[in-house]
Amino acid sequence: MFTGIIEALGTITKLDNRGTDIRLTVSSQTLDMSDVALGDSIATNGVCLTVTDLGDNFYCADVSAETIKLTGFAHYTTGSKVNLEKAMRPTDRFGGHIVSGHVDGVGTVSNIIKHAEYIEFWVKAPQEIAKYIAHKGSITVDGISLTVNEVNGAEFMLWIIPHTLKETIMGNYKVGTAVNLEVDVIARYLERLMLGDKAAEPAKKGIDMAFLAENGFLKK
Structure with a gap:
């Protein structure tokens, strides 16, 4: 979980094309990497990414084709600037709001x-x-x-x-x-x-007679 309070700015320094996925390298001179470990999460322009490699001033993350399609990563290139925030710890000050890192x-x-x-x-x-x-x-x-x-x-x-x-x-x-x-x-x-008990029902696909009657389009 994140709070939306940006800790540092980073720069995309490398984009390795791996077929449908990419491996991203982000460098930052101001993000404290001393408490970051492999497998930790870092929000990169609001996208929760898992650290797969790291150094004193950089980290790498694998970005799936689905993430590329649903986020602004499709527009990023080497040299693009990004906002960075490490995952929130239980003892951290909650300065923003609840952020999951899942882009809508x-x-x-x-x-x-x-x-x-x-x-x-x-x-x-x-x-x-x-x-x-x-x-x-x-x-x-x-x-x-x-x-x-x-x-x-x-x-x-x-x-x-x-x-x-x-x-x-x-x-x-x-x-x-x-x-x-x-x-x-x-x-x-x-x-x-707000769906109440209807939340347990399978999602309806398309419009049928029952839908029309339920929403007042058919006379009883």
Whole structure:
């Protein structure tokens, strides 16, 4: 588990193509690697990756084809900057919100407006996760725990202060930048809970007569 509080910035220094998968090497001069062991998890731009090799200032991780397809890793190249956070320990200060490192979708920066004290970022989320994004709720963007300041359909707005811009890769964002999004896990559980006993029923595929009757499209 993570908190969405970025510990350091890293750079992708190597991408080894292994057929459908890739082996990723991330280097960082500021991430404390002294307590990292093989098998530990490090959130890399919000994606939970398992450390398969490491040194004093780098780690390697294997990224599956499924992860590449569902995250912004499809857009990353050697030299790309990434946000880094080691897995949370029970004794750590909980500064952000509950982050699992499981990306729900890839959004796109749709507008950037500069103000005197902050920068306003608008991000367009995939339609299927828009329902989980709420005004004043939490969302993870490239591993950063952020508060949603406004919602307009599938787009949401963030107010980002200079400190966050300096300590994360958000300072490099441009209109069109692809970003990893993870919605608040509580919203996911709430949706499931609201199904009640129906949660145990197999998922329905397509529309049948029973569905139409249940949703008021057929007269009794």
